[in-house]
Amino acid sequence: RFEKRCKDLVVFGAALGKKYEDLLRDEKTSRNVNYHETCFFQFVTDYDNMGYTHSADGSWNLIVVNKGQLPYQSNRRNTKLLKLNPGLLFPW
Numbered sequence: 001r002f003e004k005r006c007k008d009l010v011v012f013g014a015a016l017g018k019k020y021e022d023l024l025r026d027e028k029t030s031r032n033v034n035y036h037e038t039c040f041f042q043f044v045t046d047y048d049n050m051g052y053t054h055s056a057d058g059s060w061n062l063i064v065v066n067k068g069q070l071p072y073q074s075n076r077r078n079t080k081l082l083k084l085n086p087g088l089l090f091p092w
Contacts, residue, residue, distance in 0.1 A: 002039065006039035006090075011039060014044075014079040015042055016078055042055065042060045042063065043063050
């Protein structure tokens with residue numbers, strides 16, 4: 001779905017845990033992403049099972065990760081795992 005639109009640039013991050021995911025739901029954290037359209041992705045754990053697919057301002061596409069399937073108990077280690085493997089996550 002995003003391969004053609006995002007072939008030149010993909011910006012992604014990982015916000016695992018309540019403290020970081022709350023920042024994505026805050027209306028005040030608006031970002032200017034009009035130039036690059038919808039190529040902004042954020043991995044989240046969806047700690048309160050709300051099923052969000054976009055950030056509060058609509059700029060980030062949220063990818064919900066099941067915390068039970070992540071290899072480590074530490075959110076910090078799991079975040080590094082996601083960030084160090086972009087070619088596996090976005091193969092285009």
